[in-house]
Amino acid sequence: MSLLLDVADLSVSFRSGRGRVPALRGVSLSVKKGQTLGVVGESGCGKSLTALAVMGLLPVPDSGIDGGSIMLRTGGSESDLTKTNSARRHRGKDMAMIFQEPMTALNPSFTIGEQIGEVLRRHEHLGRQAAQERSIDLLRSVGIPAPESRIKLYPHELSGGMRQRAMIAIAIACAPALLIADEPTTALDVTIQAQVLDLLRSLQSQLGTGILFITHDMGVIAEMADEVAVMYLGTVVEKGPTASILERPAHPYTQGLIRSVPTIEMSRELRLTPIAGSVPSLSRAPSGCRFNTRCPHAFEKCREQEPPMHVLDGSQQAACWLAGEL
Amino acid sequence: MTVARTPLLSVKDLTKHFGGKHSLLGKPRPIIPAVDAFSLDIHAGETVGLVGESGCGKTTAGRTILRLLEPTSGSVHFRSRTYAEARGPERADVVAADSNELRLLRRDMQIIFQDPYSALNPRLTLASNVGEPLRANKMGNRGERRERVAELLERVGLAPEMMDRYPHEFSGGQRQRAVIARALTLDPSFVVADEAVSALDVSIQAQVLNILLDLQASRNLAFLFIAHDLAVVKYVSHRVAVMYLGRVVELSPTDELFADPRHPYTEALMSAVPPPHRRKRPPRITLAGDVPNPAAPPSGCHFRTRCRYAKDRCVSESPALREIRPGHLAACHYAEKLTLRPASVR
Numbered sequence: 001m002s003l004l005l006d007v008a009d010l011s012v013s014f015r016s017g018r019g020r021v022p023a024l025r026g027v028s029l030s031v032k033k034g035q036t037l038g039v040v041g042e043s044g045c046g047k048s049l050t051a052l053a054v055m056g057l058l059p060v061p062d063s064g065i066d067g068g069s070i071m072l073r074t075g076g077s078e079s080d081l082t083k084t085n086s087a088r089r090h091r092g093k094d095m096a097m098i099f100q101e102p103m104t105a106l107n108p109s110f111t112i113g114e115q116i117g118e119v120l121r122r123h124e125h126l127g128r129q130a131a132q133e134r135s136i137d138l139l140r141s142v143g144i145p146a147p148e149s150r151i152k153l154y155p156h157e158l159s160g161g162m163r164q165r166a167m168i169a170i171a172i173a174c175a176p177a178l179l180i181a182d183e184p185t186t187a188l189d190v191t192i193q194a195q196v197l198d199l200l201r202s203l204q205s206q207l208g209t210g211i212l213f214i215t216h217d218m219g220v221i222a223e224m225a226d227e228v229a230v231m232y233l234g235t236v237v238e239k240g241p242t243a244s245i246l247e248r249p250a251h252p253y254t255q256g257l258i259r260s261v262p263t264i265e266m267s268r269e270l271r272l273t274p275i276a277g278s279v280p281s282l283s284r285a286p287s288g289c290r291f292n293t294r295c296p297h298a299f300e301k302c303r304e305q306e307p308p309m310h311v312l313d314g315s316q317q318a319a320c321w322l323a324g325e326l
Numbered sequence: 327m328t329v330a331r332t333p334l335l336s337v338k339d340l341t342k343h344f345g346g347k348h349s350l351l352g353k354p355r356p357i358i359p360a361v362d363a364f365s366l367d368i369h370a371g372e373t374v375g376l377v378g379e380s381g382c383g384k385t386t387a388g389r390t391i392l393r394l395l396e397p398t399s400g401s402v403h404f405r406s407r408t409y410a411e412a413r414g415p416e417r418a419d420v421v422a423a424d425s426n427e428l429r430l431l432r433r434d435m436q437i438i439f440q441d442p443y444s445a446l447n448p449r450l451t452l453a454s455n456v457g458e459p460l461r462a463n464k465m466g467n468r469g470e471r472r473e474r475v476a477e478l479l480e481r482v483g484l485a486p487e488m489m490d491r492y493p494h495e496f497s498g499g500q501r502q503r504a505v506i507a508r509a510l511t512l513d514p515s516f517v518v519a520d521e522a523v524s525a526l527d528v529s530i531q532a533q534v535l536n537i538l539l540d541l542q543a544s545r546n547l548a549f550l551f552i553a554h555d556l557a558v559v560k561y562v563s564h565r566v567a568v569m570y571l572g573r574v575v576e577l578s579p580t581d582e583l584f585a586d587p588r589h590p591y592t593e594a595l596m597s598a599v600p601p602p603h604r605r606k607r608p609p610r611i612t613l614a615g616d617v618p619n620p621a622a623p624p625s626g627c628h629f630r631t632r633c634r635y636a637k638d639r640c641v642s643e644s645p646a647l648r649e650i651r652p653g654h655l656a657a658c659h660y661a662e663k664l665t666l667r668p669a670s671v672r
Contacts (some may be wrong), residue, residue, distance in 0.1 A: 042527035043498075145615075159616045160380075189379040189554065191613045194598040198612060216528060219600035246603055260532035261602055263559035264584060264669045271539075272561070274532030278497050 003073060005031040005054065005178055010068035010082075012046075012053055014282075015061070021283045023049055023063070027236055028309075029229045031178065034204065036211040038225030038242065040218065040257070044279055046212045051180045054212070055097050056087020061312040065297040074177045093123045096171035100183035102139065102163035106155040112139070112166045113151030119173040140322055142199055161192035165199070172203060179204075180212045185220065197224060217241040218261050230254045236309075240316030250310075250318035252295045265294040266283060289320070297322055333367035334407065334548050335391070335435075335516055338366040340400035342383075342390045345621070345670035356621035360386040362572040364400070365647075371517060373542065373549040375563030375580070377556060377595070379617055383572040384552045388518040391550070393420055406434040407515065412502050426495060433463060436509040442501035442523035446493040451554075452479070452504055456611055459511040478507040482537055488556040499530030506537065513545070520552045535562060556669075560584055565653075567594070568592050571620055571628040574647055584669040588656035590633045596669035608667065635664055 012024040024046045031037045039047045052058050070081040074094045081087040099105035105158060116138055117131035124133060129149065132151065139147035142165040155163055164184060171179060181200065185193035190305055197220065204211060213224050221228055221242065228246075229239040238251040249255045256275035275292045280286060286293050292302040301321055310323040320326075329457040342361040349355050361383045368374050376384045389395045391402055402420035409430045411415040418431055446455050454461075456478055457471040466474065476486035482503040487598040493501055502522070509517055519538070523531045539562065541547055553559050559566055559580075567581050568576040568591065576589040589591045597611040613632045618624055624631045639659055647657040658664070 042529060157408050161616055188446050190556070190598040191379060191595060192616070194600075194612050197600070198610075217600075218528075218602035241535055257528060257604065260528045262532075262535070262557045263602055264557045264560055264596065264599060265601070266557070266561065272532040272536060274536065275529035278530060281529070287496040 001108060002033050003030050003071075004033045004178075005212065006069075006071040006073070007050070007054065008069050008071070009051060010050070010070060011066040012049060012058065012063060013061045013066050016283065018283065022066075022234060022249035022285075023282055024053070024234045026068070027231075027234070028068075029236060029239060031210040031212050032209040032226070033177070033210050036204070036213050036224050037239045038221040038228045039212065039214045039231060040216060040221055040228060042216060044233070044282065046234040047231050049183055049234075050194055050231075051097065051182050051208075051212060051214055054081060054087070054178075055091060055095065055180060057091075057097075060230070073177065074089075084255040092119050092176075093174045094176055095178040095180065096176045097180040097182065098164075098167055098171050100186050102160070102167045102187075103155060105167060106158070106163060108155055111152055111154055112158070116166075116170050116173055119170055123174045134173070135169075138173055139166070139205075142166070142172075143195070144167045144169075160188055161195060164188060164192075164196055167213060168196070168199065172207065172209070175207050175209075176206075178212065179209045180214070182214045183216070184213075186217070187214070200224070214318055218246070218258060229258070231280065233285050235290055235319065237291065237320070238316070238318040240312075241314065244314055244316050248316075250316060250323045250326065251291075251320045252297050252322075253291050254318075255326070258293075260264070297326060331369060334370045334405050335366075335368040335550075336401075336403040337364060337391055338364045338401045338403075340387070340402060341398045341518035342386050342395060343398045358621045359431070359572050359619065359623070361390060364390075364574060366567060366577070368516065368548050368550060370405075370548055371542065371546040372565070373551050373563045373565040375410075375559035376552045377554065377566060378570060379595075380554070381617055381620065382569040383620075384569050385520055387569070388437070388520050388550055388552050392422075392432070392437055392518055393423070394437070397421055404431060404435060406431050406514070409432045426472070429463070430663060433459075433512040434514050435516045435518075436512070436514040436521040437518040437520060438506055438509045441525060442498055442505050443525075446501060446508075448493050450494055451490050452484075452496075454477050455493065456489070456504055456508045456511060459508065463512065465512075473539050474511065475507075478510055479504075481510070481541070482507045483533065497530075499526050499534065502526055502530075502534060506511070506534070508555045510541065510545075514546045514547070516550075518550045518552065522551070523558060524553060524555065527559055531558070538562065556596060560669075568595065571617060572624050573628060573657065574655075575629065576656045577647070578656075582651075582654055585672070586668060588650050588654065588661040589629075589658045590635050590664065590665075590666065591629045593666040594632075597667060599669075611667070635660060 008028050010027040013020040013022045041047050051325045064248045065082050079086050113135050115196050116135040120126045120131040135149045185196050225242045228242050229236050232253050259273045288304050289302040294296040307319045307321045311317050344358045345355040346357045364387050378384050390397050404418050404420050405416050406418050428559045437514045453475050457475045460471045479486050487572050523534050563580050566580050567574050570591050576592045594611045594613045628642040630636040645657045647655050650656050
């Protein structure tokens with residue numbers, strides 16, 4: 001399967017009062033055409049930052065790309081999105097993003113119809129009338145009932161689930177090859193989450209879209225992702241096919257994440273085994289393996305040397321000195 | 327848990343309406359029945375989970391029980407040690423209590439708020455935040471209060487040396503533990519935990535859940551555990567109440583609810599949760615549409631507009647919450663007849 005998005009050795013840092021703080025260090029991950037890569041990790045692990053870097057939406061001038069490449073392959077051509085203005089040419093057309101909180105991502109002072117129409121007029125050069133007709137079609141395709149009247153509504157007049165659908169309609173307006181979904185269902189109730197996940201899956205099979213799906217919910221990962229990348233403190237610690245990562249996690253952090261989550265099938269007598277401590281701040285990231293301060297298996301080498309990606313059987317990889325032995 | 331004892335907390339037909347009257351410009355405002363005839367008994371040392379989608383009234387129910395919101399009607403009775411010491415009778419009428427009595431009662435009934443960022447006063451140190459309930463009740467001198475705060479911080483897994491720092495110096499998980507410590511300052515017997523772990527990362531969430539379970543075991547605390555995460559609720563609760571549009575639609579011992587739900591809404595809610603593994607499971611029941619407008623709920627059964635089993639009777643007649651089996655209540659005309667899918671397949 002051909003690679004749609006190939007992020008290689010990406011490093012991003014932030015400017016702070018005490019110099020530059022590295023926020024992403026050597027992140028490598030890829031999305032295949034028509035498939036879903038799930039990115040999991042806790043707050044501050046850099047999953048959203050990776051998405052923003054791909055979209056060319058890193059906050060300037062406070063942050064910058066220090067190295068690495070982000071290759072997007074669409075329509076037979078290849079471009080490096082880290083180059084100036086490169087991401088802007090593709091944004092909205094070849095790649096689009098769905099944000100976590102639709103209430104803040106949508107513009108409150110324009111109607112839903114105007115916001116979808118804007119994308120179509122800019123990238124597809126449609127006229128006002130044609131853009132409106134396409135907007136109605138798009139709203140219908142994301143399951144919004146009575147779209148003819150809904151396009152005249154403002155974001156605050158829609159429910160949370162409807163707003164998220166409207167944002168998905170904007171994102172798929174130009175049938176992008178790559179869709180980045182940053183916690184698209186976190187703010188939604190489970191019943192509405194189920195509707196939105198169903199919708200994303202059916203759109204993916206219709207349009208052949210590759211999806212970079214960011215979430216902290218292992219259940220959503222199990223349901224949506226073909227492959228998974230697990231991030232911790234700005235690095236990818238484990239990646240591979242979803243089934244093998246969920247059933248045979250090789251990195252102690254992935255193992256800890258999975259054991260921390262109660263499941264419906266779990267009995268009340270079983271005790272959760274949380275990961276000890278909390279995530280250190282980026283500016284105080286430990287040397288060696290970044291997880292060593294919370295890892296139950298850490299030994300001397302972990303505190304001194306950063307472990308490289310270790311390839312296990314199949315295509316599963318883990319950045320741990322003990323990968324394959326735990 | 328013995329059912330024969332008198333319950334610690336007894337809520338009967340509690341109702342809370344918002345709105346009504348007229349707006350500033352004289353337009354009539356609709357009455358929103360946020361909580362409609364909510365009845366629930368909670369025993370000492372018991373955790374009752376309260377689940378439902380946003381807007382179903384679960385937070386309002388929790389706050390009205392504590393009288394942080396004034397109930398429109400209904401009663402709340404609470405067995406309180408502090409109240410008994412001061413006033414004699416052990417069973418207090420929370421709804422009828424005057425402000426002095428409420429102050430006594432609140433020593434024994436507390437709340438853990440959802441958002442640890444807004445629940446702590448940013449201008450007070452951790453010691454002042456956690457010790458505030460003692461100060462407000464004029465208990466102990468400064469030294470004694472600090473001692474108590476140190477003990478509480480230790481119990482929730484925070485180093486007592488941190489007590490002179492300010493909230494902004496702590497992570498979300500640490501702050502939430504401070505909020506829990508504050509709720510425990512006066513050694514209550516009943517705590518409303520309103521989405522107490524929802525804002526936390528999973529590794530921290532597991533730590534806090536374990537702390538809550540340990541506290542319950544050592545202090546015989548009772549919890550009303552309000553959450554939208556069904557797996558978390560199942561993990562901590564002895565019984566679970568499911569709410570939809572202001573009404574309790576099902577109430578059952580936890581394992582029985584998940585193994586044999588008797589309300590179609592419970593079935594759909596459980597089916598919507600994606601399990602964190604890839605084993606085979608039956609196709610999901612997707613509920614169509616959104617929760618209806620609470621100001622104009624559907625006639626008859628509130629859930630009928632999204633229910634796949636709805637019949638004519640559901641339109642005309644509102645189903646009462648009734649006992650299907652001992653301790654298992656459901657508000658559905660067809661609760662005994664429907665074949666509903668359990669949450670766990672094994």
